[in-house]
Amino acid sequence: MSPEYMKEAILYLQDGAAFRGHVLGQTGETAGEAVFNTAMTGYQEILTDPSYTGQIVVMTYPLIGNTGVNNDDVESDKIHVKGFVAKEFCRRPSNWRATKSLTEYLNKNKIMAMEGVDTRALTRHLRVAGAMKAIISTQDFDPKSLQAKLDALPSMEGADLVREVTTPKKYVWKAKGPRRYKIAAIDCGIKWNILRIFADLGCETHVFPATATIKDILAIKPDGLFLSNGPGDPAVVTHVIDTVKQSIGKLPVFGICLGNQILGLALGAKTYKLKFGHHGANHPVKDLEGQRIGITSQNHGFCVDTKSLDPAQAEVIHTNLNDHTSEGLRHKKFPVFSIQYHPEASPGPHDARYLFKQFIDTIDANKTHA
């Protein structure tokens, strides 16, 4: 692409650091929390993952868009990132399933995408200074004015973004083949691959808005309750926390990501914001129960503080081998557990997919008991 078509852009960070590059098509201004993702594949899944709501995602792998986009590899019905940053976006993709280029896709969806950025320098900066608010602009290059815009932007801590992404009303995702289980899922921004996996396992999933009450959920007589992933600060999603509190002991519960944090909060623990979060597809996690290590897909900025967990009530069942943060919880008495990372992958390795089966086993065991 020659320079006439490339509009110069600035990525300005809350701490005053700035990076230059240019945008692909969509011009203007966009702001959000800048996070970096170290996955080398799966940008389409990342773009459509509701958990990235409110975030500008920086890809550390420099060549993004090589396989274009297709109709299948989506995790929701739209792009959720606020902005997308890479070293170089591919102009001519190649993949047998590709239907259009990433550039076309981003432009059509009016997503500001910035390339030509020293993304490694940017990543190093975020690693040291932590994830922070950022703004991409093609119209304003004045640091003072950009700073003012960022200052006015709400912080990720305390942000209830679930309401932005949850389904407005309940819907059903059918089982593949005969229905063997009925799952109730609280949608805080659920990734479709979770629903696909449930479907493969014979589950019919009833996806509830985050505002659903325990009564709504129990009304459909589900075999288990699933707490989905989602964006933002878990501590402010109080309604869901309450619902979960009430479900414990009544239903087998399985949570992923935000669902894990919400379960932690429901069990009385605290959550805290990680410096720059875990966003990638190569994190080693040890399953302390099965003594197995899996390479996992991760995407979280908040974490359950294990010290605040009541040891009589719950225990940590998975731990991250890189920074030893908690990656999963289990209730000591009831069939309730949750995982901080993404066993549904998409993108990322499938090593932890067995956890879905574990949930189904829990349901089976619960049925036998009941």
Add this chain to the structure above:
Amino acid sequence: MPKRTDLKKILIIGAGPIVIGQACEFDYSGSQACKALKEEGFSVVLVNSNPATIMTDPGLADATYIEPLTPEFLEYIIRKERPDAILPTLGGQTGLNLAMQLYEQGILEKYGVQMLGAKHDVIKKAEDRSEFKQAVLKVGLDVPKSVFAHNLQEAKKAVETIGFPCIVRPSFTLGGTGGGIAPDMEEFERVAALGIASSMIREILIEESIEGWKEYELEVMRDAADNVVIICSIENMDPLGVHTGDSITVAPAQTLTDVEYQKMRDAAIRLIREIGVETGGSNIQFAVHPQNGRMVVIEMNPRVSRSSALASKATGFPIAKFAAKLAVGYTLDEIQNDITRETPACFEPTIDYCVVKIPRFTFEKFPEAKDILGVQMKSVGETMAIGRTFKEALQKGLMGLEIDHAGLDNKQDHRYIEDEKIRLRLKEPNASRVFYLKYALQKGMTVDEVAALSRIDVWFIDQIAQILELEDEIKAAVTAGGTLSPSLLRRAKENGFSDAQLAEMTDRSEKDVRALRKELGIVATFKLVDTCAAEFEAYTPYYYSTYETEDEALLNEQKRLAQEGPKKKIMILGGGPNRIGQGIEFDYCCCHASFALKDMGFETIMVNSNPETVSTDYDTSDRLYFEPLTFEDVMNVVDVEKPDGVIVQFGGQTPLNLARRLQQAGVPIIGTSVDSIDLAENRERFAALINELKIDQPANACATTKEETLAAAGSIGYPVLVRPSYVLGGRAMRIVYDEGFLKEFLDEVHSVSRGHPVLIDKFLEDAQEVDVDAIADGKDVYVAGIMEHIENAGIHSGDSACVLPPHTLSESVVAVIKDHTVRLAKVLNVVGLLNIQFAVKGSRVYVLEVNPRASRTAPFVSKATGVPLAKVAAQIMAGKKLGDFDLPDPGKLKYVCVKESVLPFSRFSGVDIILGPEMKSTGEVMGIAPAFGVAFAKSQICAGQALPQVGSVFISVNEADKRQVACVARKLEGLGFKLFATKGTAEVLRADGIAVTVADKHDEGENNALTLLKKDEINLIINTPSGSKSQSDMRVLRAAAILHNIPCITTLQGAWAAVNGIEASIKDEFTVESLQNLYRRVGATHRVARTAAGAG
């Protein structure tokens, strides 16, 4: 699981000589393994036949054996050392095959030796095509349609169900030897026969052709707790049909969606579990149909491989080192990632750059062979380049390849290439296809047309189109306004355009381009290779250059300065990609320089672009810059590091070629001065110097035009040796017997030397050639080794077998050689290493050439004498004196060492195996024994051409050799051999009373040599070629000898040595001895006081 405590002593098998398909990557992996196991407190026994390896350094193992890699010799070693276990997965296919033989012959069981990493049945399951296929299908994966055959009849029947084109793959071979694609029945019969013959178990697989599919590789590791991680994915730019070693490859995979990548990852994990590789690394290859995504498994290597070395360098994850630790019981989560120090090795590296590997071919060495690529590997080396984009990495890689291309440049003007030729060069994979992709686009072909013709993925073609578009933009800007705008220049640099390329495009000097961009602040920045895309702080100083905003090398240097204060730094320039004439020997010297200088307290900085090497292990030097060895790239590193000294004399011709420009740019080159190097290499200056010293040299002249050359040759008198100056490995060097031949040849010579003069020397017939390696400190000289060549002068020293100490030279001749060496070293003011080639005719000693740099023989001499030449030389270059060392007298060895070269002829069908002044060997081996005969016999076994002890010998010699052939034949007769000879030779032998059967030449009569050979009735061939005409007569026979693995000796001196060797191997028992023991004996009895002159 912690380290196993039931094991004390572990045997590691190396990969033997460098051959096509098995290069120094196994020195890298083996050295890592040795270090890792020693670090864990194990006693390590190492065996390798290749003396030019770091792994055979006596410090790396507790007992180091340079012995033949055969079950027989391994049993000697096992009996002597009694190891508890053997680690077979680090020595390439050679190591793996050998371990299998040891198991199958019951040797491992007999001595209670366990196999670590992968057990016998596991290896068999992965290597045996039929078992492997079953395993793949069992875990629900797909394979190409295929059928096995064990003879030609079976094969012909089987191919009916597969159809053409089909692929023939022999079971149990090295690097695809003997495989091929067959488009029709005729070619199929040929390839199938070859394949059956080259298979260790006489088995071939006939397979559905998946030619043109996309090819991928995954590097997988597994530990004893069944944790599996993928270290790296690699995508081949060349689609299936080209051996992966000959493909341009890219890491990570570029054109897979996450869905497809994860499918491949799952498949790899399932497969490594099913095959049952307990611990360590494996490489699994996949093919993906470009239009429908069907994925099939191609093959698996249950060991570290060339690709795993590449993956280690591409990611920073040391696969071999960790494989060794996993083999002794550790699990991945118990091993720390060296780079981050905080995170465990149990993870999958993620990278934030693009890696491109480009193979290095040497078809110019084998003009009879076509540069067409197929399933059999033909490249001799490779270079790797790292960039932030593919375009940058590709162009850097082409610079690093040292094939005289300044990136993806316009070496040929596309306007003068016919369309038909371009189409052919796109369709038929070949060594220069990457350039033709560009020429095709320049000619106006579309990206899709080029992709369709080449079957290279459109993604790659479009990347090349982008390079071309930028080039056009630059050219247009120059045409329009003369100068480049800063933003355009920056974009050019970001896209990997070299200064040289930009200079050519903008019609100015490279120096001006450099000055311009420095003025504009467009300078290279260095980024860290850290396994984690900057997610964690990294401590390993492994850098690559790119054009970005932040320079981590500079930041780290500033930090280091603030914390530790200034330190003296020495930078070592490596040798770049392996090629014939410049290989592992130079890497060995570079590594040694780094080790020795580190010991002296210097900070060492390595610059190299060869991923196979030990020098590009981030552990070798204090800092590693993975960069092409060009003036531009080296200067970029110099600008950041500001070294106190730069060593150019260890990396072969590559860094030497840069010496003058670096010096002119103010770079402090240490050791022998650039002017002295020039004095030695500039023939005119050198001839004058030799005259002044009153030392004999063959009559010689120097010419720059065709006329001058012909006149000079005439006055010197034929035969003459003609060659261009400034080349290594005897490129385009020929012995010329008459003027007609000389005329014919001059065009090529001129094209090679690129303006450098042509050298003409009187060729000394029947002279004895001698190589000397010495070290000098500017004052004293240490003659480290005198090697007597077995073949006469005229055979390139790199191809000749040689013996140390000399076994036929008289004391007076040796004295003259030493005297000349000392005088030459002094007059050239050599500081560091020096290699001189002499020719001895009668009692006269002629100097052929002087190389004031590391020689190819330096590692051999080091291993033979126990004196680490490169280490000593490096320390001397950094300020020490010879007097600071306690060096033994190498003339007093109590054993004999023979170096033999290993030739790649079996790879290039149609190429004759005759040796000449142009170097053709890829590797070397060493035989050590108390006496010459046994040492020679061992060296032949090492080289894979074991001499027979019984049977028949076929003799056919040229006129000149007929005088002396009788002595050889009589001795053979005495040893019980039956003799066959061609008519002429037979007459001479009969005249001497030797019984001999006449065998006709290959195409004459019934009882011809070729038939005898095919019936296994000949066990040794002695065939010295005469004049160029009759040479071709015997070609077919020599080619057949290679095919049937029958030793074929092409010089009479070689025949003499062989007879000696046969006699010794019949009469004497072979023994083995570790280097440590040999040196101990030398040390005890022969450590001499330093003489005043230091001449030893």
